[in-house]
Amino acid sequence: MESFERNEIKNLCRQSGLRLKNKEITKLQGDLKELSGYLEKLEDIQVPEVYEAIEEGYWMHKNKTPLRKDRVEDFEEKELLRKNAPKRNKNYITVPKVIK
C-alpha cells in the first residue's frame, strides 16, 4: 500500500486547486493510503490480454455518438447567467487583479 508524505498531499492539493486546513491534510494522508491500495489491483491485469481487447475494439454499440458541429449559439438568458456571478459590474464579471 502506498504511503503519502504531507508535502506530497500539499502538492496534490495545489494541482487540484484546493487550499486545505492542516487537519484536512492529515485526514487525506490516511484516506489516500487506503484508497490507493485497491487501485493497485489493476496492476494484476495481464498486458497481452489488454492489447487484444483494444485491438479488437469492443465498442459499446454500433451507433457511435456523432460529433456536433462546432458552432456558436446565442444564449437568450444572459442575465440569468450573469446573476450567478458572485461579483459583477454591469454586464461584466469582476475578477481579482492578475497583474499588479
Added chain:
Amino acid sequence: MDNQGLTIQQIQKQLTNKKISAEELFRETLEKIREQEHKIGAFLCITEEEVLRKGRALDQKIQKGASLGNLEGALYSVKDNIMVKGQKCTCGSDMLKDFIAPYDGESILEINKAGGISLGKTNLDEFAMGSSTEHSAFKVTRNPRDYKLVAGGSSGGAAAAVAAGFGQFSIGSDTGGSIRQPAAFCGVLGIKPTYGLVSRLGLVSFAPSMDQIGILSGNVRDMARVLEEIQGPEFSKDYTLIKRKPTSYYRELADFEEDRKSRGEKLLQGITIGIPKEFFEIPMEKDVESAMDLTMEAFKVQGAELVSVSLPHFRYSLSAYHVLTMVEAVSNLARYDGIAYGNQAPKAESITELIEKSRGQGFGEEVKRRLVLGNHILGREKTSLMKAKRVQELLKRDFQKVFEGADLIFTPTTNTTAFKPGKKSKNPMDMQRLDELTVAASLTGLPAVSVPCQEPGKLPVGGQLIANYFNESELLQGALSLETALVQQRRDQKEER
C-alpha cells in the same frame, strides 16, 4: 379516499371520471409531504404554489374534455444536480448553494411537455459522489422504510421521495449505481438506461462518460411511461445517440403481457437469465442472500431458464470505475473557480488564492478526496488510467459473450441492506464498496434496473437486471415479470400458512 400508490394510468382514470380533482389529489400529496418530510429530508426545495396552480389548470383542461398527455396527473421530483430553469441547482454542495439554473434539462422539458408536474428538487450526495446521501452539504436523507437508516445514494432524496409516496416518480442520475442502489435500499424501482438513450443536457457533470439520467418509480408501468418520454433522439445538442427510432415502451409492455396471456404462456417462458457467478461470490448479508434465492425461484416459476455465466473481468470493475470517474471529476469540477459562479472566498490577495480558497471552502470532504486522488492517478508513472480503460473494454467483451446465450442477467443490486448513518462514512473504502455490484453496467454503458425483491417484513433488497444495449423493452418486461412473480409468490406463501 386513499390515492397513494396508484399508477399514472389509474390516476388519469380517477381524474377523467371526475372521482377526484387534480387540485385535491395534489393537496393530498403536499399534505403527506408536510407530515413526513421533517423525518425523511428528501427535498431541498418544494414548489407547492406552482403544483397547486398547475393542478387547477389541469382541472380546467379536464372540464373542457381535452385529452390527457402521457404524464398528466403525475407528480415528480428532480435530483438537485439536474437543471430546472429559475430554480436553485445546488448539487448538494456549498459550492453551488446559491446557483440558479439558467435553463431546463432536456429530460425535464420532455416530462413537462407530457404533462408531468414537478414537486421540487431532491437531496443528493455532493456532486453525486457518495452512496448514502450523508455527503450532502445540507442534510442526511433518511429511509422512509426505517427512519433510523440512510436512504442510499447518491440519488437518496429521489428514492426516499418515491418510497414515501411523494409523487409518482423521480428523475435521478446514475454514474456508478446512484439510482439503482438507493432504489434497492428504499424498496422502489430504479433504472439506468443505456448510455446515450436519454439526453444528459442539463445534468451537472461528474464523470460524463458514465453519467446517465434515469428514473425511480413505484412500479414498472410508470417507469415505462416516463422512459418513453425522456428517451432520445434529442436533436438540439446531440447529447444522445440520434440514429435511433423512439420506442413505445409502455405500449410494448402492455403488448407483451397481453400476448403472453392470450397464448396461455408464463411471463418469462423462453427467456434465459444469466446468473454471473462472480457477483454471487461477493459476501452478502443474510437477508440479501435469502431474497436472491427466493427471486431466482420466482423466475423459474414464471418459466425462465437460469444459466450460470461468467464475467471474468468483473473483479477489476470497482477499481477501474473509481480510476476513470475520479480522473473525469478532476477536469469536470475544474470549472468551479468562484469567479463566474459558485462559492467565492471573501478574502483573497491573488487569483490563485481566490480559486484555491473558494474551492477549499466550497467543496465537501468526499469531493476533495476524489479530486486529490484523481490528480494522484493522473500523475502516476505506471498509470492506472490506461489499465482502467482496458478493463472497460474487456468487460464489454465479457458481457457480449454472455448475451450470446442469455437474454438478461440477474444479480443483487447491493450486498447489504440500508444501514445507520455513520456506519460506512467513517471509512471511505467501505462506502465505495457499496457500488461493487452496480459499476459493471456503468462501465459498459449497459441498461440496468433494480427491482425490489425482499422477503415480506424485511428491509428492502434490490435485484438487478441487466440487458444488452438499447434492449430497455426486454429489461422492463423482465422487471414486470419479476414484480408479478414476487406478488404471486407472496400470495402463495400466505395461503400456505
